[in-house]
Amino acid sequence: MKTPHLPTPAERLRRMHDQLAQAYGPQHWWPAETAFEVVLGAYLTQNTAWKAVERSLGNLRAAGALTVNGLRSLALEELQRQVQPTGFHSRKAPALKAFLTMLDEEFAGSLENLAASPTEALRRRLLALPGVGFETADAILLYALGHPVPVADEYLRRIVARHGLIEPAPGRNHKGYEALANLTRQAFASDAAENQARLFNEFHALTVAVGKAYCRRTARCAGCPLASDPHVTDDL
DNA sequence: CGCCAGGCCGTGT
DNA sequence: ACACGGCATGGC
Numbered sequence: 496m497k498t499p500h501l502p503t504p505a506e507r508l509r510r511m512h513d514q515l516a517q518a519y520g521p522q523h524w525w526p527a528e529t530a531f532e533v534v535l536g537a538y539l540t541q542n543t544a545w546k547a548v549e550r551s552l553g554n555l556r557a558a559g560a561l562t563v564n565g566l567r568s569l570a571l572e573e574l575q576r577q578v579q580p581t582g583f584h585s586r587k588a589p590a591l592k593a594f595l596t597m598l599d600e601e602f603a604g605s606l607e608n609l610a611a612s613p614t615e616a617l618r619r620r621l622l623a624l625p626g627v628g629f630e631t632a633d634a635i636l637l638y639a640l641g642h643p644v645p646v647a648d649e650y651l652r653r654i655v656a657r658h659g660l661i662e663p664a665p666g667r668n669h670k671g672y673e674a675l676a677n678l679t680r681q682a683f684a685s686d687a688a689e690n691q692a693r694l695f696n697e698f699h700a701l702t703v704a705v706g707k708a709y710c711r712r713t714a715r716c717a718g719c720p721l722a723s724d725p726h727v728t729d730d731l
Numbered sequence: 732c733g734c735c736a737g738g739c740c741g742t743g744t
Numbered sequence: 745a746c747a748c749g750g751c752a753t754g755g756c
Contacts, residue, residue, distance in 0.1 A: 536737090537737090540737050540738085541736095541737080541739065542735095542736060542737085542738045542739080542751090542752095543736055543738085543752090543753080543754090544735080544737085544753095544754075545736085545737065546736090546754080546755065547736080547753065547754060547755080548737085579753075580753065581752085581753070582736090582751080582753040582754080583738090583739090583751055583752055583753085584752070584753085585751075585752085586739080586740085586751065586752095590739090625739090625740090626738090626740085627739080628738060628739050628740085629738090629739095630737080630738065630739095631738070631739080634737080646737090648737055648738090649736090649737075649738080650737070666746075666747090667747095668746065668747090670745080670746090700737095703737050706737080707737080711735075711736090712734080712735065712736090713734080713735085733756105735754105736753100736754095736755090738751105739751090740749105740751090741748105741749095741750090742747105742748085742749090742750105743746105743747090743748085743749105744745105744747085
């Protein structure tokens with residue numbers, strides 16, 4: 496006989512992915528033409544609406560700075576002006592230059608060389624860069640370099656907290672991030688290894704899609720595709 | 732007009 | 745370890 500059991504948090508999260516995939520369809524992330532453009536977007540979108548990122552990327556495109564060579568030849572002051580629409584430019588511009596310096600000095604200016612490093616060492620190297628925290632590092636790893644790592648963001652943190660998947664609710668710190676990343680890994684642990692990068696890719700994109708629509712700081716959950724999963728609180 | 736966005740970092744406890 | 749405030753701009 497089958498034993499009735501309550502779904503584990505990982506099973507619930509996997510079910511949420513399935514519902515989001517059905518509701519929203521393929522997301523085709525990351526929205527960029529090249530891997531380097533993904534890196535730029537990953538920095539620029541930090542605590543910033545994607546609409547603003549598009550403006551900054553448009554400036555960089557007009558300046559021919561969407562490539563490694565193009566950005567390298569752009570003076571810091573000029574770069575700072577180009578990325579001004581995304582805010583925090585006094586931090587983001589030097590941070591992008593620091594990424595470029597690392598790429599040049601340690602990987603011959605090649606993203607392919609960078610991507611060839613083992614995932615764990617690569618993640619540590621990215622986290623050592625100024626302006627690169629857990630989410631930015633993992634977004635670069637997954638979307639620019641193709642490594643199979645989950646990406647956790649504020650939307651996922653809210654979804655997990657509000658649906659009570661993790662108790663107590665994960666905080667915005669290292670421990671909280673790792674808890675969200677581990678939960679996501681568990682959710683897809685039974686999938687084939689060669690599919691995990693694609694699943695992590697799609698899941699984060701879907702998380703942002705539902706988050707933008709229904710999981711803002713001021714909760715507006717009416718109509719959310721995840722409504723069938725028990726929702727315990729609207730608090731952050 | 733006020734709130735908020737696909738975080739990160741330095742500082743204080 | 746964890747909370748908290750600063751960082752900046754533009755969309756809605």
